[in-house]
Amino acid sequence: MHRAFTTTTTRTQTDLAGYWDWVPDAGDVGITEEWYHRFPTGGQQVWVPGVWNTCSGYLDYEGVGWYRTRLTIGECAAALVRFAAVTHQANVWLDGEPLGEHYGSFLPFCFSIPVPQPGEHELVVRVDSTYDMVSTIPSANLDWFRYGGIHRPVWVEELPGPGHISCLRLTPVVAQGKATLRVRAELTNVGEDVIDERWTLLLDEQPLRSGRIRLHPREAHVLLFAVEVPNVRLWTPDDPQLYSARLAFAGDDVIERTGFRSLVVRGTDILLNGVPLHIRGVNRHEDHPDWGPALPLPLMLQDLDLLADLGATSIRGTHYPNDERLLDLCDERGILFMEEIPLWGFSREQLAQDVIANRAAAMLWATIERDSSHPCIWAWSLLNACATDTPEARLVLERLIDIAREADPTRLVTFGTNHALDDACLDLADVVCVSVYRGGCNHDMAWPELLDRTRARIGAKPMLVTEFGAGAVYGHRALADDVPGSEEHQSRLLAEGVRHVQERTDLAGYYVSQLYDTRAAGAERARQPLGDASSRGLLDAYRRPKLAYSTVRALLRPGKG
Template sequence: MIKPQSNHLRQTRSLDGFWNFKRDKDGIGEARNWFLGFDSECEIAVPGSWNEQRTDLEQYFGIAWYSQTFVAHSSWQEHGVSVHFGSVQNHAKVWLNGTLVGTHEGGSLPFQCDLSRCIVPGKENLLVVQVDASINPWDLPPARIATNAKNEGFHNSNPSVTYDFFPYGGIPRPVSLQVTPTRESIDKIRVDTGLNLESKTAKVGITVTVKDSTACSVEVRIEKAAATAALDSHGVATLYIDIANPRLWDLKTPELYVAEVTLLKDDQAIDHYRQTFGIRTIEVVGNSLKLNGKTVFLRGYGKHEDFPVLGRGLSLPLIARDFDLLKWTGANSFRTSHYPYAEEWYEFADRHGILIIAETPMVGLCERLFESDDIKAKALKLVRDMVDRDHHHPSVIMWSVANEPWIESQKGTDFIKALLSEARSQDSSRPVTYVAHNGIEINAACRDCDIVSVNRYGGWYDYPGDIETGTAYLGKVLDNFHSTFGKPILLAEFGADAIPGEHSLPSIMFTEEFQADIIEAQILAAESRDWVIGTHVWAFSDFKTGQSITRAVRNHKGIFTRDRLPKMAAHCIRRIWTETGQA
């Protein structure tokens, strides 16, 4: 689907604000017809996670109900009207005026519901959303089953999840109405760019999918060039436009184009959409990653959508601040660990020249999940949906299909290989990877990666407190992965916790000095290997986790605090990366 947009034919109306909210601890809401209205216990802000907006909701992981009203314009009788959710964590059911209009599983990607057939023009309409944030061992990412805890990723936390970040609930991204002149409207736009660096030409393919019509045609205009095609029997049209001497999207010159897509019926425009895209190449050549034919070295971070009070809620000022800090440290990239982020992050990166490794929410995968055909089908769909949403972003240079899967059998290897194959089949223009941990013996699927991504914490989890031995061990791990799989390596996670304000001479674990020392030693060790294509420090900033004896309030591996104040490591990294320059 395409993100809501306002133009001369389309209207949007934001539904962000304070929504009525009620917990449903016993799951009785549907039986009692709460979708027709309910007695609110409080108001909750949207976008935003519910857990940090009220003290009594901080540890609530269950079902809750949201409601909001809006007045539909009297002209909307024949219009196409839908409601678009940037995301709901984790599962949603949506009703309008008591009629179920849509459901969605998963908390990191958008969905929309058609309201056209049950909206009441000129009247107040009631929108109700059931949000299920239950801790479920069969979700992606999954909760933990105690009997299997040893091999289920990060464990021994409260709540009991397999991953090391907080399982927020709520509606963390914007909600808006999209109104089109008719129900026949543009549903999807895919832009594929083929660039020939030698001839300095580009061929742009635009595939447009239309809903509720096959009797229309599509016109696409890119600057002075244009093409028109009729829809096929499936409501799809594919058009090609050649561009001579294209302006290339790059780190220093993030040039963007706009495809003006118009839906025509009887030669009249009935819908219009402006789709941005960039023209560039990204490929693995030998032991190098090439952007537009030139070697690029990835310097950056893993990070989270996480901030005080907001939880995972979208904040535009936070995006601006984080990108400013990325560039201040000399970084040129980050990974969307461990789920797709809000679209606004990618759009900002498109405009400002930052590279993104886009990751699925497949973290905490383990053997019982690999044995389930239903989970595999759900995981493959998540890969497709992520690629479908983010394919047009030139900032996205790689797909990561999983983080730290615990593989104990051929089924696990085949599962990860299937995800890699799915990503590659959906988009052959970008490298694919998954992020490995532990040893080569459980990571045979790395053979199917274009780039092998490795997480390792020498001197922290391995040889704790011993930077010299830990760094040497990290080097041996990287050497082993490279010699075994023969692929370029991304050091995707490394680092140490530092509690802000803790200092020691000599440096010891949990102090700012220790964190700065270990990160510097391991950046230099990794970057001395000519087959390492990047170093991503874990993490950009401190973030909220479940409660655990291994986490003092939160994960403190950030080089910035949770509210974005620099630790010593931030200054250290800035010195290293700005002195050597961005690739």
């Protein structure tokens, strides 16, 4: 459903995937006309999770859309309606009564239904996908497509009793030869009576820590503790050892997985468990012509199989928090992951807006809250291709870095720059990440000069080339490799780029742009097959290999057939 493993043994979880009623609301009159009470006729049925832009006639549609479905709740103490992500503003009603609202396209949220009536209920969701240049993250200035809809799973959880676990966050720490598990959990009493119950944390079903707590009606309590874990097997890409943690309380339980590993910087090296790490990665968007960003699990598995065949060891989740099921699979397969919040391409003027800084801070907190348990994540990337040559960007970055270090001191922090030679913020990052485009050159200079001058600016600090590549339309072949848009041209430029980064001993790794083609930004560009941002893939959008795939594969896996 929403994860790649079972997340509870006590709650009844009902997946709401299926056809929902949907109507567009181009005039944004739905709230005034109370569509949450009287859902309009004349719409259509659409699949959830999904986006309306994959429906016939709605590729170009950006704005408000309304969804409706029916759900059944059994006898239970309380229930939760959970959304893995909605892009990007959601208002939710149950039986005409408001449950709440949420902002943020790629992060989960949930609403409580205290003492629900058993039986059938009507769930209505208003989704606003409007992007602007003033307040939204991401903004209207993008190089990926602006989708709208309920694009990740929705489900209902029935709670067995009034005492329940509202959240469980694990942060594994490895330092000075010891493994410690930091735990943050919230225990809640949703009932009308006082409860006095024990809680127990188990690791691989072995008790690790327990206690007792007394909660008054509607009271919540946060547990904060750290416990040493003996005889730990460390998580590595070659041996991705995972542990299952289960917190039990008052008849409820929640299960989370994690792995123990250390990440530190030493000179120009990134050390994973004390061993220098060299990243061979690809950039990857969540996109498919038939599904948009609502990728089903089999397609995620196929993408990871292709990644392994290519010889890559890491994914850069461009440019937003990815589906948590993909992170679960990366945990299992030992695939390193760089996670990013969608602060992409923001100008000096945009970064000066309080609403942007505040929303970015909230998104980073929520991302770390959701994903701190995943051992595959090696870095938090705080923005990409923004005006980091300005004091406004530096103020935003300083705030975000403070948040990341406070919330999760076990991972490295970074950001992506596309103007490394005049960037004013490189000193803030643990790892410097640079983009190199325009046919293998940037700032009108060749690869070696650009990287040498960047190295001179940053000193002995890890550096990665996190974006480089060129576009090609699948099937567009040429007799010469200097024809832009041809597979031969893309193959030559990528071969040159990969050789450049592989030959340098002062780089901690690289990410090729990108694994597969994606829909381009904006409806106009989405209709143009030669749009460069959409055609940089080693594979086309349907995952068919271009010439560059075999070229890069040969460089990443020398000697392999």
